[in-house]
Amino acid sequence: VPPAERDAVADWVLANKARLPLTPDGKAPTRKNAGAWTGYAPVELVAPYARGDTERTWRLFQIMHPAVMQAGMGAAYDVERQMLPILMANEREGIRADLGALERDVAGYTRWMGAVEDWLRQRLNSQGLNFDADADVAEALTRCGVVTEWKQTATGRPSVSKMNLHPDQFSDKAVAAALGWRNRAKTCLTMFMEPWRAQAGRRGGRISCDWNQVAGENGGTRTGRPSTRNPNFLNISKSFEDRNDGYAHPAHIAGLPDLPHVRRYILPDEGHVLNGRDFSGQELRVFAHFEQGDLLRQYAANPKLDVHAYVGERIAALTGQTLPRGNIKVLNFQAIYGGGVPAAAKVLRCSLEQARQFKAFHDSALPGRRILADALSLILRGNSAVRT
DSSP: OOHHHHHHHHHHHHHTGGGSOOOTTOOOOOTTTGGGGGGGSOHHHHHHHHHHHHHHHHHHHHHHHHHHHHTTOHHHHHHHHHHHHHHHHHHHHOEEEOHHHHHHHHHHHHHHHHHHHHHHHHHTTOTTOOTTOHHHHHHHHHHTTSOOOOOBOTTSSBOOSTTTOOGGGOSOHHHHHHHHHHHHHHHIIIIIIHHHHHHHHHTTSEEOOEEEOSOBTTBOOTTOOOEEESSOOSSOOSOSSSSSSOOOOOTTSTTOOOOOOGGGGEEOOTTOOOOOOOOSSHHHHHHHHHHTSHHHHHHHHOTTOOHHHHHHHHHHHHHSOOOOHHHHHHHHHHHHHOOOHHHHHHHHTOOHHHHHHHHHHHHHHOHHHHHHHHHHHHHHHTTOOOOO
8 A cells, every 4th residue: 555545544543542432342542443433534635545456356367367267267256256245244244143142151150160160279279260360270280290291382381282182191080080070171261251242232143254255364273174263163073072181070069050051052044944054074075086996885874874884894894903082083184184193192192003003004095195205205305286
C-alpha cells in the first residue's frame, strides 16, 4: 500500500482516537492497528485506499490467473471462489450457542479448576504453586518424587507437555489424574468456553469465527484445509477418554464433574436440527485409491470396511502377532501422514526396537504403502508435480 494511502487513514484515526470505540477485545487505536477503524474515517480519505485495494487485486489477478489456468488448476480455483461467499456469510451470521449453559459452566468449571489446583498444592506441599508456570510445576513434581525421569525441552528443561509427560511417569497416579483434569479443563475454558461466552453475550447468543480459507499472514494451512481463529472452532475433543494418552478421571476428588463436552454448547437455529456428517477414514480410502492394491479391493467389496480391524487381521495372519486396536490406528495414520520409528515409539510408548518391529508388521500388511511412498518421493526429487 502506498504510504500516502496508508498514512492518511492512520493519521486521522490517531487524531480522533479519543472518540473512537475500543475493539471487542478492548484495544485502543495505535498506528499498527489503525486499519481496524478504517470504517470510521471520512470517505475522501478511505476512497483512495479502497480503490488502491481493488486496483492492485485486479492487476495481480491479470498476472496470476493465466498461470493458474496454464497449470490446469482452473477448476480448483473456482471451488475456492465458490467457497468464499459461503464462509463470509458464515462469519457475518454465525451460529447459535447455548449462552445460559456457557455462563453456568464457565463459572462452575472455573471453581472446580481452583479446587483441583488447591488439592494438588496440598498434595505436593507447594502452596502458591502457579500451574501455568511449567518450570515451577516440574520443580514441585521432582521435589516430591512424583516424577523422577523427564524428557527435556529444546532448551534442556523438563518438559511438562502432554506428549512428553505421560501418567505412566507418575509414582502418584492421583496427582497424574488431577493434573490431567486441570490442564484439559484449562484448555476447554480458555480456548473455547470463555471466548464463546464473551462473544455470545455481545451478539445475542450467536458466535462466529474468522475463516482462514488459504494460507496468509493471519493463519491458514499449507494444505488448503480451512482453519479458524477469533475464536477457534476446530479440533474440539469429542471425548477425553480412551485417547491413548493415559488420562483417567480423578474420581478421588469427590463431586468433580467430567470434563466438559464443548460441542454441546453449539445449538441449531430455531426449527432446525444438527446432523453429523463425516467421511469414514477418508485418508485411508484416498491411499487405497492411489495404491490400487488389495485395500482398494477390500473397500470395493465392503464400502463399510473397518480398516483398522482389517489391517490388524492381516498383521496377525502374516506375522502371528496380535496388536491392540489403538496401536493399529496409530500405525495406519502414521503411514499416511508420515513419521518414522522414533515418532512411532513416542506415540506408542514403546522402545525403538518394538516400534521398528510394529512398523515392519504394518508394512507386511500394507505392502503398497511403501511402494506408493517411494514413488511419491521420486516424483518430488525430480521436482515434478503430484496431480490428483
